[in-house]
Amino acid sequence: xxxxxxxxxxxxxxxxxxxxxxxxxxxxxxxxTGLVRSGAGEITEMELEHWPGVTEQALEAIEAEARGRWxxxxxxxxxxxxxxxxxxxxxxxxxxSPHRAAAFEAAEFIMDYLKTRAPFWKREVGPAGAKWVxxxxxxxxxxxxxxxx
Amino acid sequence: xRVLYFAWLRERIGVPREEVETSAATVAELVEELRGREDRYxxxxxxxxxxxxxxxQEMTTLDAPLAGVREVAFFPPMTxx
Numbered sequence: 410x411x412x413x414x415x416x417x418x419x420x421x422x423x424x425x426x427x428x429x430x431x432x433x434x435x436x437x438x439x440x441x442t443g444l445v446r447s448g449a450g451e452i453t454e455m456e457l458e459h460w461p462g463v464t465e466q467a468l469e470a471i472e473a474e475a476r477g478r479w480x481x482x483x484x485x486x487x488x489x490x491x492x493x494x495x496x497x498x499x500x501x502x503x504x505x506s507p508h509r510a511a512a513f514e515a516a517e518f519i520m521d522y523l524k525t526r527a528p529f530w531k532r533e534v535g536p537a538g539a540k541w542v543x544x545x546x547x548x549x550x551x552x553x554x555x556x557x558x
Numbered sequence: 559x560r561v562l563y564f565a566w567l568r569e570r571i572g573v574p575r576e577e578v579e580t581s582a583a584t585v586a587e588l589v590e591e592l593r594g595r596e597d598r599y600x601x602x603x604x605x606x607x608x609x610x611x612x613x614x615q616e617m618t619t620l621d622a623p624l625a626g627v628r629e630v631a632f633f634p635p636m637t638x639x
Contacts, residue, residue: 443639458565459638460631463615488638500639520639529638530565541566544635 411484412468414459416491419501428483428503435482439512441502441520447495451535457490457499460528464488467527475504475519479511486519488529518555524548559624561588563602564633567609570602585611585630586620608634 421440429435445455472484483505493499500523504515531542562575582588589606592599603609606620612631613622624630 457638460562460564460633463612466615524639525636527638528564528633528636530634531637532565541634542637544637548639 411472411486412465413487414461414464414468415487415489418489418498419487421501424485424487424501424503428485428505432482432505434507435505436507437509437512438483438503438505439509439516441500441516442498443500443520445493445495445497445499448533448535451537452495452533453536454534455493455495455497455499456532456534456539457493458530458532459488459490464528468523471519471522471526474522475515478518479504479506479515481506481511481515484515484519486523488523488527490529521548521551521555525552559627560629561592562629562631564631566634567602567632571598580624582624584620584624585613585618585622588624588630589620602632610635 421442425438425440429438446452468486468488472486475481475484481504485501485503487501489499502516502519504512504519506512506515525548533540533542559578559580560575561578563571563573568574580588580591582591589603593603610633611618611620613627614629
């Protein structure tokens with residue numbers, strides 16, 4: 410399945426193999442992996458909440474929009490939820506295309522849309538207590554720039 | 559109708575979901591009703607600029623009508639990735 414929301418970790422190599430297997434026309438796979446930052450020790454755990462069912466639909470819509478914009482031969486989006494430690498992988502985006510430009514751009518687009526349109530919420534836990542992460546204006550602007558293309 | 563809460567809205571209200579009997583015509587009217595009920599709702603909805611809403615799982619705005627709606631969800635701006 411191209412879109413997965415799961416608690417367990419993922420294996421980037423295995424996911425790339427699965428994406429490209431049997432398709433010799435793929436010339437480029439771009440990958441993005443998001444990790445939990447420790448923020449210089451301020452974060453000891455990151456808790457990710459999501460909206461089961463609706464999250465998967467949102468990611469599928471984002472994937473479909475990317476496929477409409479670029480000639481992609483495969484897309485994988487995996488997003489984890491639950492408690493994650495610093496250094497843990499949170500999200501994986503793989504985009505496969507005959508050429509690199511489409512793969513790079515589509516991966517960036519998917520991440521920008523995912524940040525503002527998929528129902529995930531982050532809560533950081535640290536020595537100072539727990540705190541919900543505020544949405545960043547920079548993420549909204551990163552998404553907005555794709556409207557005008 | 560079913561009302562869902564996520565992230566800090568869920569924490570402040572104390573439940574992830576509940577059934578609400580309402581005659582509110584819009585989401586904004588529903589919010590006003592909830593605010594009038596108990597302090598925990600008043601606190602959760604104290605800053606509406608920080609609240610997003612989905613009606614029957616579609617993102618919308620506070621002025622959205624509620625006629626025929628089965629589910630309303632309230633949550634803060636999303637922070638995935």
